[in-house]
Amino acid sequence: MRRTRLTLAGQILMLQLVVICGVLVVIAMISVRQSTETFQATRGSAMRSVAEYTSNVAVVRDQIDEPGATRALAPTVDRGLQLSGATTVAIADAGGTIVASSDPREVGTRAVLGDSRIGEGRGWSGDLTINGVRVVAAHAPVIGDDGSVLGFTIATQAYPRLWDRITDETTDLAVFLGIGALAGGLGTWWVSRLLKRRTRGLGSAEIATLADHREALLHSIGEGVVAVDPSGRVTLVNDGARALLGLQGVVIGRPVSSLDLPEDVRRLLGDHDDAHDEVVVVGDRVLVVNRRAASSHGRGIGSVTTMRDRTELVSLQNQLSSNLSISDTLRAQTHEFANRLHTISGLVELEEYDELAQLLGTLTRERADLDARIRDRVEDPAVAALLVAKSSAATEVAVRLVLHDQAHLPAVAADLSADLTTIIGNLIDNAIDASRGHEPAQVEVMTGVVDQDVVVTVTDTGPGVPDHLRDTIFVRGFSTKPEVLGGRGIGLPLVRVIATRRGGRVDVVHTGEHGARFEVRVPLVAPSPHTVVTGAASR
Template sequence: MWSPSRSVVRHRVRRRRTLAGQVLVLQLAVVAVVLGAVAAVSVHQSTREFRDLRGGRMLSVAESLASTPIVREQLDAPLVEQVLAPDVDRAASLSGATIAEIVAPDGRVLASTDPTRVRGRADLGDSDAVRGRGWYGDVTVDGRRSIAGHVPVLDTDGRVLAVVTVSENYPSTWMLLSGSGARLLIYLGIGAGLGAVGSVLLSRRVRRHTLGLETAEIATLADHREALLHSIREGVIAVDTDGRITMINDSAVALLGVEPGVVGRPVDEVGIDPGLTEVLLAQGEVEDLVITTATRVLAVNRRSATMRGDAASGSERRGRSIGTVTTMRDSTELASMQSQLTSHKSVTDTLRAQTHEFANQLHTISGLAQLGSYDEVTALVGTLTRRRAEISESITAHVHDPAVAALLIAKTSLAAEVGVRLDLDPASHLRALDPTLSTDVITVVGNLVDNALDVSRDSGAERIVVRLQDEPDLLVEVTDSGPGVPEDMRDVVFSRGVTSKPDTPGGRGIGLALVRLVSVQHGGTAVVDDSDAGGARFRVRIPLG
């Protein structure tokens, strides 16, 4: 199926809208919202200032008009609206008020700067003037919100004769803004300029850190990355330079036996095997390193992860280490097969050695027969038969499991060929085992004996002692005459093998790792300490029951 190339995808993304364009639009929207908020606050403050300032002014004008003697004297005149009109007009013109009126206590307009309102009704609102006190506040005049000052006109007895009202309409929102329009334009220009410059700088920084990819491309790559990582069978785990897990796929979760939500946590706090934790926290590259956990044998590869970059993304960060990426594959079954092949090879080597030995013996018998020394032939055959029988009887008398006994007989012959003496401890006793357990015991004994043969050659004593017990638990103990195992290596020797490449020098495979794996699978233990003779003593204990 055809799929669009990266260049086509990027072209489509650009046609929609680039990340820089999105950032610019977002920042301009933020600037617009901020300026709108500033304008709202400015209108509110201007309104409050207008109310306080003009309200006090309207109250003062109303007090001045109410204190005029002609107002009190002419309230009952037949043509009061004409008599008092000059004073009312003068008060409005001097104060800049919209309208000035003299109102009867019942709300009827006696005189007004607007002749059409005479004999009409005035809205006194919540005014305290009808109760003999001066007041200013908001009222509605001809359907418009106004700030008004109300002052009562009192007679000598304190009775309210009339109310003088002086009011001014609130300015419109546009008029309030026009007073600070220049400042708002400056704010808008500065905000737009800073937003544009900031968006350009931010888009360049984002582009540099995303290697020029747009948001849709990043999302697509992230989806592909997740699908790829979680679909492969190999475990993959990434660790940053601070020792924290930055990525782990499903296979790694299963192989390591950790919880899925360990991303972001330190490696040494999530319950990973200590030997593997040490490998994950180390730097540099590792190829096909064999690590054993409590239940698995893992082949591990580690690579350093570095920062990618190009000329546009900044060469100063290119090549900087960002951690390591470790892949691991489950080699448990492969290791078991390798152990079985090693056992078969051991038997083959034993048969080859015995063939070589029997050939020499047959040549000797043939020569004696040709010389006519038939008594010597009989004596030689008897000696060889007794020696073979002694080896078999010394083992089968204590080991009643046929498979384990056969393995020890074969290993004894193989050890003799390389000049090492293999003895079975006289205190040993092993009953016939379940076939499954017998196979695992063969793996343990075979690998421990092979390891002992490797270290006991040319050691001077060249001796290996095997002890087997089945009460109360199954105990396998192998003592060699080698140099021993240093204390700081006694745990590592079971948990880490060497590279699986056949040309790697100094490797002994994963035999000891398999020994611990088998013991842990049965709920047992595998330890090593110093023997009385100075070599190493390996002990494997497996519960029976």
């Protein structure tokens, strides 16, 4: 037989009933304790009064030490018992032996004193256990005419049984039970309606299944997902986001501002406006981030940010840019050498040997001068070779490439040399394109080392960069479109990504009608991860 599963509302009802029963048990315990304390206070006072009354009766002082004390004091003991409602009233001599008692079985036995100091003539009241019964007791001294302690009186009353104390509170407990049951029923009805509306009518099993599927889906996808509530606290982060952002420890529930991330990344995650294809560099990773505002029934509930790793794509773009630059340079040099070979061939056919010798001498000197000028200022062989090749490419399009007189670059590490060739090559290519058709058409390159940073400055004589484009020129070319990978739109964005990954920066330090100057600073030694730059990107 299939077991019927309780609905979510039924489960909540059962839980509430358990809670109500627990509350009633606690109330019963409190009531019993309060009744016990009340009994101890009121009956303790009454027992003290009985004991003091009995000890002050004259016959007690006269007969307590006499052989017939039991018979002589019996009326006094009975009178004290009748007046107070005590369980027992007894009289003991100075040695603690009971000489008269309302319970004849106690006569001749030793009185149970507990922590009473009645032997010193001090009255006392408190709890005692006599023959296994808990009682509230009081002791009062019997003082002789000469001030000596002749004995003491005892008044006790047994505590009522626990069941009697509970049944005394039955009426109150019944009232509490009725109120609790009514409140529980109404609360369960309201909660069940609220849950049905909030959970779209799904049961607990369906909700658990959806939660399991959501967790499996979020943590199995390679893209990073981060959800943030309106107050800026992280409500969801999957394994992909942890890996891409380098997050450690407990993240969910923490404010975005407290995460160990650069400020720009925290601001990007904490905003609730839509953002499309923002480029973020975190450590050695290049991420493309999209953010979408989340809402429910027209009410904003935060934002969801997704991120994709595009590090490999940028690496491929870097290699492609270098290959395109090399191929363009080789093509320019081939074209230049072909033109010179045609000139030499014509002079040979015309038998103008003097002119041929003069031309060869001039070409040799120009090349030697160029090589020597670059080699003297640029000690890194890869960068020097790049400048020589770019000089030929610039000459082909009637642009003069000039190396600044104070330029200097020492030999650097192989990885930095490779990045510098990409940076300088892309900056020169953009400067040559900008300078073509302008007078004078010139590109000036300045290199140097300042405060352990390699500084590269490329200045052109083109139309300049408008102020409103000074940021977008570095990001608008980032794209995964095939035509972009074909060689357009990746130059300046690639320069910025490479500089940023190495802990440096690239700036347009001069704009206007007479050209632009781009300055790149990269450390000689790459810093540790967690450097960031953001910008718009196109698909």
